[in-house]
Amino acid sequence: MDGSGRLDSAPRGLTARPMAAPQLQALAGSRNRDLGWPAPQEMLARVAILEQAAVFYTLPDPTLRVLARRMRPVTVAAGDTVLHQGEPGDSIFLLSSGRCRVVVERPAGHFVTVALLDEGDFFGDTACLLNRSQPAAVIAQTDCKLLSLDRQSVFGVLNRQGHALDELRRLADQRLRTYTDTAVQASWGMLLEEATIVGVYSPKGGSGGTCLALNLVGALSRRHPGQVLLLDLDFPYTHAALLAGLVPTTCLARTAAAPREAFEEVLLSAVLLHAGGPMILPGALKPEEADLVTPELVDRAVGVLRRTFRYVVVDLGVSMSDATLAVLDQTQHLVLIASADLSAVKSAADALTILEQLGTPPDRLTLVLNNRVPRPAVSKQALERMLGRSVDLEVPYDLDRPDRAAVDGEILSLTDPRSEITRAVGRLAEQLEATHVRTAARPQPAQPPPGER
Amino acid sequence: MTDATKTAGVGWPLRDAVRASLARRRIRAVARGAGDGLALDPMDVGIDVPGLLLEETRELGPGSPVLVRIVRALEHSGGAAAVVDGLFAPEPFRRERSARLAGAIRSERLVPWLAPLLSARELSVRQAAARALGRIGGARAADALLASIQRRGPSPRLVIELARAAPDLYLESCLKSQRRLVTRHAVAIAAGLRRRHTAVTPLLGLLRAGSKRERVAACRALGWIAEANSTRALAAALDDREWRVRAAAAKALLELAEPSVAESLQGCLADRQPAVRRAASRALRRMLARTSGENGGCL
Numbered sequence: 001m002d003g004s005g006r007l008d009s010a011p012r013g014l015t016a017r018p019m020a021a022p023q024l025q026a027l028a029g030s031r032n033r034d035l036g037w038p039a040p041q042e043m044l045a046r047v048a049i050l051e052q053a054a055v056f057y058t059l060p061d062p063t064l065r066v067l068a069r070r071m072r073p074v075t076v077a078a079g080d081t082v083l084h085q086g087e088p089g090d091s092i093f094l095l096s097s098g099r100c101r102v103v104v105e106r107p108a109g110h111f112v113t114v115a116l117l118d119e120g121d122f123f124g125d126t127a128c129l130l131n132r133s134q135p136a137a138v139i140a141q142t143d144c145k146l147l148s149l150d151r152q153s154v155f156g157v158l159n160r161q162g163h164a165l166d167e168l169r170r171l172a173d174q175r176l177r178t179y180t181d182t183a184v185q186a187s188w189g190m191l192l193e194e195a196t197i198v199g200v201y202s203p204k205g206g207s208g209g210t211c212l213a214l215n216l217v218g219a220l221s222r223r224h225p226g227q228v229l230l231l232d233l234d235f236p237y238t239h240a241a242l243l244a245g246l247v248p249t250t251c252l253a254r255t256a257a258a259p260r261e262a263f264e265e266v267l268l269s270a271v272l273l274h275a276g277g278p279m280i281l282p283g284a285l286k287p288e289e290a291d292l293v294t295p296e297l298v299d300r301a302v303g304v305l306r307r308t309f310r311y312v313v314v315d316l317g318v319s320m321s322d323a324t325l326a327v328l329d330q331t332q333h334l335v336l337i338a339s340a341d342l343s344a345v346k347s348a349a350d351a352l353t354i355l356e357q358l359g360t361p362p363d364r365l366t367l368v369l370n371n372r373v374p375r376p377a378v379s380k381q382a383l384e385r386m387l388g389r390s391v392d393l394e395v396p397y398d399l400d401r402p403d404r405a406a407v408d409g410e411i412l413s414l415t416d417p418r419s420e421i422t423r424a425v426g427r428l429a430e431q432l433e434a435t436h437v438r439t440a441a442r443p444q445p446a447q448p449p450p451g452e453r
Numbered sequence: 454m455t456d457a458t459k460t461a462g463v464g465w466p467l468r469d470a471v472r473a474s475l476a477r478r479r480i481r482a483v484a485r486g487a488g489d490g491l492a493l494d495p496m497d498v499g500i501d502v503p504g505l506l507l508e509e510t511r512e513l514g515p516g517s518p519v520l521v522r523i524v525r526a527l528e529h530s531g532g533a534a535a536v537v538d539g540l541f542a543p544e545p546f547r548r549e550r551s552a553r554l555a556g557a558i559r560s561e562r563l564v565p566w567l568a569p570l571l572s573a574r575e576l577s578v579r580q581a582a583a584r585a586l587g588r589i590g591g592a593r594a595a596d597a598l599l600a601s602i603q604r605r606g607p608s609p610r611l612v613i614e615l616a617r618a619a620p621d622l623y624l625e626s627c628l629k630s631q632r633r634l635v636t637r638h639a640v641a642i643a644a645g646l647r648r649r650h651t652a653v654t655p656l657l658g659l660l661r662a663g664s665k666r667e668r669v670a671a672c673r674a675l676g677w678i679a680e681a682n683s684t685r686a687l688a689a690a691l692d693d694r695e696w697r698v699r700a701a702a703a704k705a706l707l708e709l710a711e712p713s714v715a716e717s718l719q720g721c722l723a724d725r726q727p728a729v730r731r732a733a734s735r736a737l738r739r740m741l742a743r744t745s746g747e748n749g750g751c752l
Binding site: 076087091093124146148152153155159165 | 514515516561562589591592594620622623625626649651
């Protein structure tokens with residue numbers, strides 16, 4: 001012994017010549033060739049990954065190097081589950097390359113994506129540091145390279161840096177609460193029997209966004225009559241009511257002046273009822289009224305509407321305004337409409353990038369290709385290649401039916417069962433029903449198919 | 454022993470029991486934060502110091518403040534030094550005791566000193582070192598255990614301790630790795646013992662493309678993990694050309710008791726090998742019992 005009495009001091013017989021770490025490894029026989037010391041470049045890369053996390057950034061260089069040396073590389077294929085929710089865990093994983101998704105399973109098989117992880121992010125800390133089971137599953141979205149730090153290494157190295165360990169524990173605790181909050185927020189409508197908010201966004205004008213939103217409302221209201229509302233925020237010209245053959249007299253913008261205590265009553269009195277079942281709330285009647293629709297007004301209105309209806313479909317139009325962003329924060333599902341022409345594809349690609357940056361979970365985004373001409377300039381395959389993701393739903397060319405329906409003030413999904421649009425929005429409605437299943441669905445009266453009306 | 458106890462006829466065992474009780478109290482006091490020294494002699498033949506420490510620290514995870522207090526107290530009073538020295542003592546008794554104590558205090562820093570004991574000539578020392586490494590856990594301990602399995606072959610103790618020591622995705626990485634061909638079946642068993650669902654995919658890969666021994670191990674491991682996704686692959690393994698694989702698959706399906714594979718299992722009742730027939734029959738009985746249980750006792 002060297003007299004210090006510490007556990008990392010050498011035994012008596014070996015004090016004359018303290019053993020270097022590689023010798024210890026050789027003595028232990030525990031280091032295989034493929035688990036040997038990392039190469040200098042690899043060490044630098046690992047330290048760089050560690051430094052990307054704020055909690056490790058403040059650590060002194062020697063500590064970072066020790067941590068980097070103790071990291072174990074792990075590769076995971078796209079689609080593999082890296083961590084399972086509810087299982088115990090004893091390692092922290094740093095994402096060296098690739099992308100992962102953090103998913104919380106709520107009751108009734110309802111999955112909520114609570115975070116997207118990119119290079120430099122880390123996960124697994126909650127189970128590792130707080131001795132709890134994994135609060136969420138982590139699924140690799142792409143092929144990933146991870147660096148794993150086991151609990152023993154974390155404690156062994158960071159125990160000497162007390163504040164770092166405390167900081168990590170605090171972060172893990174905070175993250176646990178955030179995941180729980182996000183999961184609850186995303187599924188509170190389902191749990192509280194409140195409306196599912198579905199946003200319909202078409203990044204390029206003329207893609208048929210309003211037409212599809214209106215028909216989606218029609219398809220949903222066939223299943224839930226009187227419980228589906230279309231909120232038309234396609235500013236500056238909101239035409240959904242007109243397309244449905246309704247004449248609005250007031251709108252969301254005009255409810256801004258209503259006293260707070262009467263807001264709910266004023267708002268609901270502005271809702272128009274279509275004879276086929278759906279309801280429509282225009283955002284503004286005049287272009288200049290669009291400015292009155294502020295994010296605060298949208299928040300208040302959505303709060304009232306989600307308590308009143310089962311589905312609220314919001315036509316978000318083309319622009320990405322503050323009001324649109326306020327709705328996006330509250331949507332449980334987003335339908336992105338793209339038509340098959342070059343500029344629309346470019347706009348859709350940009351919109352997808354923005355939505356990804358805004359943290360829209362991929363499983364809550366449906367990409368719809370709307371064929372508005374018989375022979376589209378861009379094929380579906382080409383569009384998928386350009387967007388880097390598959391089209392979830394394709395609406396075939398529907399002759400002049402949408403235009404005639406607009407002139408006649410009809411909603412195709414309620415009046416024409418043979419229309420391609422009716423079939424497509426029917427499938428979309430089914431998807432929404434399956435994704436946003438309720439824990440205790442209220443029984444609904446059966447509706448006859450449109451042809452039998 | 455005092456004269457009074459001698460005259461009262463109190464023997465040595467009682468004296469040791471009293472000393473053990475005092476030692477336990479001292480450990481608990483340190484755990485509570487009421488003392489900063491723990492003067493215990495790990496080599497005391499009268500009381501089992503490692504056993505006492507293990508008893509008190511069994512529920513504590515690595516990094517737990519209580520454990521840290523106990524280790525510091527041991528370091529202050531020189532007990533820790535005796536542990537490190539004891540790991541290199543010539544007497545097997547001292548090495549075994551030191552290894553057990555190293556495991557009890559879960560000190561990862563002792564892993565490099567414990568690893569050579571896995572090659573000791575005495576079984577008791579080897580087992581104590583393996584247990585200690587399993588209890589300490591982490592990648593370094595798992596590396597040492599895996600290396601020992603490679604050198605000495607997969608003894609049950611080593612495989613069990615590997616399952617305990619391996620951190621997340623350690624065994625899964627080993628299963629996917631193209632190297633370590635000798636130990637892959639032992640790793641598969643360890644992965645099964647850990648019962649983590651992350652191991653299912655690599656185990657299914659092993660079941661598809663592994664050697665006979667690896668396929669057998671993969672079947673057993675998948676049975677222990679009991680994930681429904683593996684049922685189809687296990688049912689397919691019932692047609693394997695090796696009877697040991699068929700028997701292992703039937704045993705795994707016994708754990709799963711999935712009614713959808715009843716037909717495949719019935720096919721195994723006519724297998725040439727009695728072991729396969731027995732395993733299939735047991736699995737079918739379990740399945741029947743479960744089905745009748747679900748139907749309220751009615752078939």
